[in-house]
Amino acid sequence: MLDIKDLQVEYTVPGGVARAVNKANLNLTEGESLGLAGESGCGKTTLGNAILRILPEGGQISGGEINLDGIDLVELSEEKMRRIRWKEISMVFQGAMNSFDPTMNIENQIAEAILIHQRDTSKETALERARELLRLCGINPLLGKSYPHELSGGMKQRGCIAMALALQPKLLIADEITTALDVMTQAQIFTLLRDMKRKFNLSMIIISHDLAVLAKNCDRLAIMYAGHIVEIGTIQDIFDHPRHPYVKGLLFCIPNFAGGRKIIAAIKGAPPSLLAPPPGCPFHPRCPISISECKTAAPQLLSVNTNNHSVACYRKDYKGVIWK
Amino acid sequence: MNNGAVLEVRHLKKYFVKSAGILSTLLREQRKYVAAVEDVSFSISRGKIFCVAGESGCGKTTLGKTILKLLQPDDGQIIFQGQDITRLKRDSMRMLRPKMQMIFQDPYESIDPRARIYDSVAEPLMVNHLVKDEKEKHNKVVQTLELAGLTPAENYLYKYPHNLSGGERQRVGIATALILDPEFIVADEPTSMLDVSVQANLLNLLQKLRREKNLTYLFITHDLSVAYAFSDCLAIMYLGKFVEVGPTAEVVMSPIHPYTKALISVVPGINLAKNKKPIVLPGETPNPENVPPGCRFHPRCYCKEERCTMEEPVMVEFTPQHYAACFVQEKMKLKKNGK
Numbered sequence: 218m219l220d221i222k223d224l225q226v227e228y229t230v231p232g233g234v235a236r237a238v239n240k241a242n243l244n245l246t247e248g249e250s251l252g253l254a255g256e257s258g259c260g261k262t263t264l265g266n267a268i269l270r271i272l273p274e275g276g277q278i279s280g281g282e283i284n285l286d287g288i289d290l291v292e293l294s295e296e297k298m299r300r301i302r303w304k305e306i307s308m309v310f311q312g313a314m315n316s317f318d319p320t321m322n323i324e325n326q327i328a329e330a331i332l333i334h335q336r337d338t339s340k341e342t343a344l345e346r347a348r349e350l351l352r353l354c355g356i357n358p359l360l361g362k363s364y365p366h367e368l369s370g371g372m373k374q375r376g377c378i379a380m381a382l383a384l385q386p387k388l389l390i391a392d393e394i395t396t397a398l399d400v401m402t403q404a405q406i407f408t409l410l411r412d413m414k415r416k417f418n419l420s421m422i423i424i425s426h427d428l429a430v431l432a433k434n435c436d437r438l439a440i441m442y443a444g445h446i447v448e449i450g451t452i453q454d455i456f457d458h459p460r461h462p463y464v465k466g467l468l469f470c471i472p473n474f475a476g477g478r479k480i481i482a483a484i485k486g487a488p489p490s491l492l493a494p495p496p497g498c499p500f501h502p503r504c505p506i507s508i509s510e511c512k513t514a515a516p517q518l519l520s521v522n523t524n525n526h527s528v529a530c531y532r533k534d535y536k537g538v539i540w541k
Numbered sequence: 542m543n544n545g546a547v548l549e550v551r552h553l554k555k556y557f558v559k560s561a562g563i564l565s566t567l568l569r570e571q572r573k574y575v576a577a578v579e580d581v582s583f584s585i586s587r588g589k590i591f592c593v594a595g596e597s598g599c600g601k602t603t604l605g606k607t608i609l610k611l612l613q614p615d616d617g618q619i620i621f622q623g624q625d626i627t628r629l630k631r632d633s634m635r636m637l638r639p640k641m642q643m644i645f646q647d648p649y650e651s652i653d654p655r656a657r658i659y660d661s662v663a664e665p666l667m668v669n670h671l672v673k674d675e676k677e678k679h680n681k682v683v684q685t686l687e688l689a690g691l692t693p694a695e696n697y698l699y700k701y702p703h704n705l706s707g708g709e710r711q712r713v714g715i716a717t718a719l720i721l722d723p724e725f726i727v728a729d730e731p732t733s734m735l736d737v738s739v740q741a742n743l744l745n746l747l748q749k750l751r752r753e754k755n756l757t758y759l760f761i762t763h764d765l766s767v768a769y770a771f772s773d774c775l776a777i778m779y780l781g782k783f784v785e786v787g788p789t790a791e792v793v794m795s796p797i798h799p800y801t802k803a804l805i806s807v808v809p810g811i812n813l814a815k816n817k818k819p820i821v822l823p824g825e826t827p828n829p830e831n832v833p834p835g836c837r838f839h840p841r842c843y844c845k846e847e848r849c850t851m852e853e854p855v856m857v858e859f860t861p862q863h864y865a866a867c868f869v870q871e872k873m874k875l876k877k878n879g880k
Contacts, residue, residue, distance in 0.1 A: 256736035257707075369825050399596040399763065404807035404821045426736060429766070429809035470741035472770035474793060474808070480748070480770045482741035487706050 218420055219245040219268075219388060224281035226260070226267045235491040237263040239444040241281070242518055247387070250414060250421040252431030252452075255441035258488060261424045264441070265390045268422070269308055270298050285388070304334055307381040309374075311393035316377070317365040323376045324348055324361030330383050350379040353416075355409055371402035375409065382413060389413075392424040407434045428471055432456060440464050443488050443499035446518060450526030460521060460528040463500045466540045483540035498530070505539055506532050546620075547725050547757040548608065549584040553617035555600075555607045559830060575830050577603040579781040580617070585725075585757055585774070592760045592772035592789065594804075596826045600781040601761045605727040608759065609641055610634055621725070639669055639721035646730040648710035652702045652717070659698040662686060662716050669721065681720065689716040690746050708739035715746065722754075729761045744771055765808045769793045777801045780827055780837045783856070787863030797865035800838050836868070844869050 226238035237260040245251050253261045266272050268283055270290060283290040285305060290298065310316060318326055327347035331338060338346075348358040354375045365373060374394060381389055391410065395403040411434065414421055425431055431438055432452050439449040440461070448461040459465045466483035486503045489495055495502050501511040510531050518529040555578040577600040585591040593601045606612045608619055610626060619627045626637065645651040652661050662682050665671075672678040686694035689712045702710055711731060718726055728747065732740040744767065750756055762768050768775050768789065775789040777800065785798040796802045803820040822841045827833075833840050836849040846869055854866040859874060 256738065371825065399826055400765070400804065400807050400809075401596060401822050402826065403809075404819060408821055427809070428737070433809045467738060470737045472741075472744075472764075472766040474766060474769055474805075478770050478790065480741050480744045482738070482745040484738040485742070487708065487739075 218247045218286060219243070220282075220284040221268070222282045222284070224264070224267060224283060225279045226263050226272065226276060227279045228263075228276045230275060230492070233492050236494070237276070237444050237491060238267060239515075241441075241446050243439060243446065243449070245388070245420050245422065247420055248414070248418045249437065250423060250435045252435035252438040253422055253424045253441065254426065254428050254431055254438060256426060256488060258443075258491070259441040260444040260491075261441050262392055265308065265392050265422060265424050268390060269302055269306055271302075271308075303330065303381075303386065304384045305386055306388040306390065307384070307386040308390040308392065309377050309381045309394050311396055315373075317373065319365050322362050322364050323356075323368070324351065324358075327351070327376075327380045327383055330380055334384050346383070347379075350383055351376070353413070354379040354382075355405070370398055371405060374398065374402075374406055378406075378409060378413070382417065382419075385417060386419070388420045388422070390422045390424070393426070394423075395430065396425070396427075403430070410434065428467065429473065440467070443494060444491060445499055445515065445529060447500065447530065448526075448528045449518070451524060454522070454524060454526040458526075460526075460533040461500075461530045462504050462506060462532065462535075462539050469540050481540065506535055506537075508532065545587050546584040547587050547622060548759070549618075549620040550608060551582050551618040551620070553578055553581045553604070553607065553619065554615045555603055555612060556615045573830075576781050576832065577829060578607060581778075581781075581783055582617075583774075583776060583783070583786060585759065587724075587757055588751065588755050589774065590751065590758045590760055590772040591774045591776070592762060592768040593776045593778055594762055594765055594768050595778035596763065596804075598826055598829060599778045600829065601763075601778050602729055604778070605643070605729050605759060605761050609643055609727055611643070635669075639665075639671075640724045642718035642721065642723040642726050644711075644714055644718050644726060644728040644731045646733060648707060648714045648734070649702075651714055652710060654702050657699050657701060658686075658705075658713055661702075661713065662720055665717060665721050671721070685716045685720045686713075688719060688750070689713070690742075691716065706739075707735050708743065711735060711739075711743060712746070715743075715750075719750070723756070725757045725759070727759045727761070730763065732767065733762070733764065740767070747771075765793065765805060777804065780829055780832055782837060782866070784838065784867070785863075785865040786856070787860075787865075791860065791863050797859050797863070797870050798838075798867050799842050799844055799869070801865070803843075836866075 221241055221243040224238055224241040228235045228237055241264060253264065255261050267278055278291050317323065324344060324347040327350060328343035331343040331346055348361050351361050352358050356372060356375050395406050413419055423431060423435055435452060437451050438455045439446050442463050448455060448464045459468060469481045469483040472480055484503055489499055497512040498515055501507040508531060516529045516531050518527045520527045521533060556574040556576050559573040559575050581604060593604060595601050603612065607614050614627055618625055659682055662685060663678055666678055666681060672681060683694040686697055691697045691709065691712050732743050760772055772789045775792045776783045776786040779800050785792060785801045792801065793805060796805055803822050806819045807821060824841050835851045836854050839845045839849040848868050854868045856864040856866045857871050858864050
């Protein structure tokens with residue numbers, strides 16, 4: 218359904234050109250949910266925004282393709298792209314709960330979104346649909362008349378999901394949607410997303426820095442580092458048989474109940490600046506098993522099993538202990 | 542005073558006055574209070590990490606600030622190293638401050654953006670008149686920065702906060718807390734804004750400092766997996782009250798209170814997720830302005846009884862040092878023991 222090939226996104230900033238997404242390859246089938254993970258600044262949000270072509274000023278797609286059902290979104294005119302947004306692909310943002318218009322009640326806001334995109338709909342039908350969507354998303358339709366400030370963070374996030382689903386998109390991109398919410402509310406929101414995915418056969422890209430959240434809520438997972446997708450595979454492949462040294466280290470860092478009561482601070486240092494990335498593999502300065510090849514050319518994302526588990530690392534077959 | 546407790550808190554209460562509208566002020570209506578911390582008691586022995594966990598708005602940050610007397614408690618006692626500091630005046634408190642320090646959540650806000658790292662870290666020394674000359678000050682700052690893992694310190698001294706990464710900035714925050722050689726530190730979500738790899742490095746640093754300096758921590762977090770990996774004792778807070786306290790491993794592996802059980806079941810642990818069914822509580826994180834009667838958790842509880850809606854349960858010891866406040870669990874325990 219979605220097929221991204223060699224996507225490159227660059228930001229022109231005062232200090233030069235930062236390549237935030239570098240030769241990214243991704244694909245997504247119908248009804249599948251893909252997690253996009255990585256630390257801050259790795260390019261995961263940029264990749265999400267690039268798919269919808271809503272990059273902030275100074276950002277541009279400088280190469281590659283984004284094919285949605287065979288249509289390359291990169292080539293579309295702005296006018297045509299506008300018709301894709303919301304209707305085919307919609308997005309819920311991290312701060313989405315604060316993106317409602319404070320002067321308008323939520324059912325009107327959802328209805329308005331429907332009216333703008335489907336001009337032949339009557340106001341009554343649109344409102345009816347809005348209430349139905351709110352109900353589906355676990356908000357009592359009686360609360361539809363509430364204004365955003367009257368709702369809690371979790372409620373507003375539900376409202377945002379309702380709004381994102383208003384035109385029955387095929388693909389929903391959720392960018393750090395539960396980062397500001399408590400674990401219990403987070404669990405409620407993800408239960409809702411899973412229900413919606415089943416109900417509408419929705420494909421999803423869930424962007425998060427929290428690997429544990431993604432493990433629980435996605436089918437496949439892609440890990441990004443300094444603009445590169447370094448490993449992609451099923452949840453099982455990534456968690457049980459990680460191949461990239463960065464991914465292995467990252468998994469070590471997450472404290473979890475089953476992992477014994479120890480914090481292993483594996484990866485030292487910080488990710489490189491995107492303005493002056495190191496030559497070769499972006500991870501090599503922090504990688505304990507890098508070899509001379511790593512310093513000259515960036516490794517390709519190559520498949521390591523029949524399951525489409527792919528890794529971009531020259532040392533992906535290294536079996537020894539890397540982190541301790 | 543018991544076995545070397547660095548800090549002992551007894552029935553601590555902290556209320557905030559709810560800001561009233563002009564009309565109710567004119568009508569002299571009675572002021573409304575919001576209980577942020579309601580009858581909290583615990584103690585921390587030297588060298589231990591005591592963790593308070595709970596959802597946002599449960600009162601955990603207020604608890605931390607009240608213990609350090611950054612907020613004035615309304616009732617109860619705070620005993621620090623055998624001395625009751627509850628009613629201490631500002632001046633006497635100032636003498637104690639060097640021993641009790643705080644690390645804040647947001648390293649972007651807790652350091653003066655216009656001051657060089659050197660000046661930020663040295664400020665506590667100056668305020669407390671603890672150094673004689675410039676050389677001593679310089680040495681102490683360098684030493685502390687390196688202790689906080691900023692090596693070589695010379696590279697950081699004359700930088701500004703905006704030149705540093707989030708992790709480095711939090712290390713500066715730690716250095717400012719450490720420079721007075723404290724014995725007790727309240728760390729309020731010190732890693733919640735950082736990436737996991739940075740978080741792991743910082744938690745390790747805090748552990749190392751505890752070992753080397755025999756520090757005692759009150760660690761406040763919303764992340765139970767961090768609490769599990771990091772602390773000795775864990776308290777679960779709900780609407781201003783502790784609902785469960787005990788040795789961390791026990792609270793996480795065999796929770797007693799229904800709220801703790803639910804909270805632990807929804808933590809997205811990587812391996813745990815596969816074999817345990819999450820208990821997703823309905824409804825919202827409650828509002829402390831509106832505390833329900835009886836057990837404050839009962840409106841969201843999945844095993845409540847009639848009694849829970851009328852009476853408030855007290856803490857009962859279930860296994861040694863492991864306490865919880867729940868009528869239903871208490872009854873089940875009595876039944877089990879009766880057989």
